[in-house]
Amino acid sequence: MESSTTHQIVEALTRAIVEHRLHPGTKLAEQKLADHFGVSRTLVRQALFQLSQNRLITLEPARGAFVAAPTATEARQVFAVRRMLEAEMTRAFIRDVTPARLKVLKDHVAQEKKAMQSNNASERVELLGDFHVRMAELTGNDVLARMLGELISRCSLITLMYQSATAAQHSADEHADIVKALVARDEATAVRLMTEHLLHVEENLVFDRKLPTNDIALALS
Amino acid sequence: MESSTTHQIVEALTRAIVEHRLHPGTKLAEQKLADHFGVSRTLVRQALFQLSQNRLITLEPARGAFVAAPTATEARQVFAVRRMLEAEMTRAFIRDVTPARLKVLKDHVAQEKKAMQSNNASERVELLGDFHVRMAELTGNDVLARMLGELISRCSLITLMYQSATAAQHSADEHADIVKALVARDEATAVRLMTEHLLHVEENLVFDRKLPTNDIALALS
DNA sequence: TTCACCAAAAGTGTATACACTTTTTTAATT
């Protein structure tokens, strides 16, 4: 079960949504997707169902699938849970810190620094999210990593909906500061910086925009 | 989409698994389930897929669905995440505590006390899990509540696989102590008691058993 | 023009068909 074809469709749609090629509210018609991927509706439906569980799309009975448009309330709740998890994750990381693990994060921050120069918004958002996912993975707790991964793809959607343009550089700087505190094994500071960082990201969201919906064939090609 | 029939099947199977009428490892054949619920395999497959996302069953390619048998490692990871989330949840609860919310928890503890007398193991486990879910719901954060709900149904499966018989009463007592600390608005104590409680539950798991698998027709009837 | 209404088109929800894989049974050989 759980065919790899379905998984490919999920991946393709996830990228399209998180990278904002498919805007919130866009209708995802099953047959169109099926034609595009060269499969039957059966596999598309499986993929859509999985995406709905990840909250990247919503399924309305007899009406179909739509790219999710997280509300401000939902965004705040997701961030609240992230703060809970990531404060403790930071403590767990420091408890079992190793030079190799620190190197992974340092390398990642260096990569972020480079990407911030470029003008690719979705790449920036993806890298900024990955910092947190990497850190979760480095704790060695798969359950935590998976859970945080899910929250963060929801956040990517939220961020791309609401984040102001200048916020990305700020996030990258804060990641660098967090890694400094981790290197110094300074738990209190690291936890504080992580919590504040997430609060900053949340504060910078602007909830009073509306974005256009667009065409799926275009976005997936 | 997301027909209510599928949801009913998910609910029925979840209860059967969590209440231990279907043992870990049991094969769930699609056609047998379809016959039992009076639907086609299509709906059963949707339900199985959803259950696999909740980690209550595992799907093996071309071999089918089996009731999940969480490993000791997975159990420890799930509990680690619960400690992270629930420590912070306890803080959040106290931050916005109200008499009405405290009453809900007090009533629940009273209900637990009654149930501990009875001999119904699955009812006990369900009630003990619900204490934590209630608390999450009372924070008003749906994302948190749903996430914790999922972790706790995984825990129910783990607990029923591994929990020793005497542990239930102990848990109920600890829930009562936590509520006392909440009533006193004593954040530090409440958080400590919650963390210790989860550690106790985890410590009491016995990882060296093996349980028999059984018949699905019997379990669902 | 605008609204209501109806028919056609498009789309979703479920069942079923069929190819392909795994498991079980049977039969034959050592």
Add this chain to the structure above:
DNA sequence: AATTAAAAAAGTGTATACACTTTTGGTGAA
């Protein structure tokens, strides 16, 4: 009796068919 091989049975994976619902587009009346 134990082992292997082949055949049959059972089961999963995907496509397709069809009923039913929603959406769309158009026609006529106010």
